[in-house]
Amino acid sequence: MRPGIQYRSVPTYDFSGQVAFVTGAGRGQGRSHAVAYAEHGADVVVTGLSRGIETSQYPLATAEDLDETVRRVEATGQRALRLRVDVRDEAQVEAAVGRAVDEMGKIDILANNAGIWNVTDLVEMDERRWDELVDSNLKGAWLCAKHVGQHFINRGEGGRIVSTASTAGLVGSKGSGHYAAAKHGVVGLTKALALELAEYDVTVNAVAPTGVATPMIDGILETVGEGALNAVSDASGSMNVLDEQLIDPRDVTEAYLWLASDAARYVTGVTLPVDAGMLAK
Numbered sequence: 001m002r003p004g005i006q007y008r009s010v011p012t013y014d015f016s017g018q019v020a021f022v023t024g025a026g027r028g029q030g031r032s033h034a035v036a037y038a039e040h041g042a043d044v045v046v047t048g049l050s051r052g053i054e055t056s057q058y059p060l061a062t063a064e065d066l067d068e069t070v071r072r073v074e075a076t077g078q079r080a081l082r083l084r085v086d087v088r089d090e091a092q093v094e095a096a097v098g099r100a101v102d103e104m105g106k107i108d109i110l111a112n113n114a115g116i117w118n119v120t121d122l123v124e125m126d127e128r129r130w131d132e133l134v135d136s137n138l139k140g141a142w143l144c145a146k147h148v149g150q151h152f153i154n155r156g157e158g159g160r161i162v163s164t165a166s167t168a169g170l171v172g173s174k175g176s177g178h179y180a181a182a183k184h185g186v187v188g189l190t191k192a193l194a195l196e197l198a199e200y201d202v203t204v205n206a207v208a209p210t211g212v213a214t215p216m217i218d219g220i221l222e223t224v225g226e227g228a229l230n231a232v233s234d235a236s237g238s239m240n241v242l243d244e245q246l247i248d249p250r251d252v253t254e255a256y257l258w259l260a261s262d263a264a265r266y267v268t269g270v271t272l273p274v275d276a277g278m279l280a281k
């Protein structure tokens with residue numbers, strides 16, 4: 001992982017007085033989004049998995065990871081509410097949204113980041129591997145949007161939903177068809193929610209990152225090997241047009257900040273690639 005990438009120019013945002021609800025916030029991109037919303041003035045509901053996922057090919061975030069994200073959010077001077085939530089479980093999602101509203105007063109931004117990736121050909125895949133991945137990446141995004149969306153409608157002051165798809169949500173990928181199907185689903189969910197929630201002044205968008213340097217990629221490279229990335233590389237072995245194979249979590253976070261800000265108030269239903277040119281090929 002490339003530590004602490006430095007930008008020469010960055011936009012500034014003001015999320016003061018707002019509350020962001022971030023899923024899969026224990027590490028990787030979710031932690032980056034949570035801390036960045038706090039750095040720009042938001043209080044953050046830091047949510048993460050409450051139990052392991054059997055078919056995952058790498059370890060998922062731990063309770064200590066979640067604690068560390070809370071520590072980093074609080075270090076900015078903002079409030080953090082730590083909640084264990086498996087986004088596949090509607091009862092847990094509903095309870096977490098209820099507690100967040102009770103304790104933080106409201107939710108303004110839903111960051112639908114939680115997800116897993118694993119590598120198996122579709123014709124060899126068992127049902128459990130399909131279900132656990134599709135539920136974590138797609139059903140979870142819907143359940144969170146459902147319950148936070150109900151809060152947005154009841155509150156009547158608009159809202160923002162940003163979800164993480166993937167370049168695999170815009171093109172096919174060999175060896176990970178359940179992931180491609182789930183992430184294509186996130187793109188469709190984003191468009192449908194954008195239509196349904198527009199009258200409530202809620203914008204709904206997604207980002208589609210290329211490979212990002214996070215424990216997900218590290219874990220897959222360890223267990224599956226470099227072949228995992230070959231599925232999305234071209235004949236020259238390269239995935240991206242710009243720079244290296246992996247971008248930094250912060251590159252995705254910048255899109256999350258913009259899409260949640262007033263600057264993007266007339267942007268809805270889009271999936272924004274943050275792909276270092278991968279999809280231009």
Ligand SMILES: NC(=O)c1ccc[n+]([C@@H]2O[C@H](COP(=O)([O-])OP(=O)(O)OC[C@H]3O[C@@H](n4cnc5c(N)ncnc54)[C@H](O)[C@@H]3O)[C@@H](O)[C@H]2O)c1
Binds near residue numbers: 050165
């Ligand atoms: N890393 C990449 O190359 C890459 C590229 C494109 C998209 N993505 C997507 O970005 C998002 C963030 O992934 P990351 O790269 O930070 O990986 P990561 O593994 O570091 O983080 C994912 C987080 O989601 C959590 N999670 C997984 N399933 C969950 C569930 N059912 N309920 C609650 N939490 C759950 C994990 O515990 C972990 O904290 C995911 O949706 C992933 O599919 C990743």
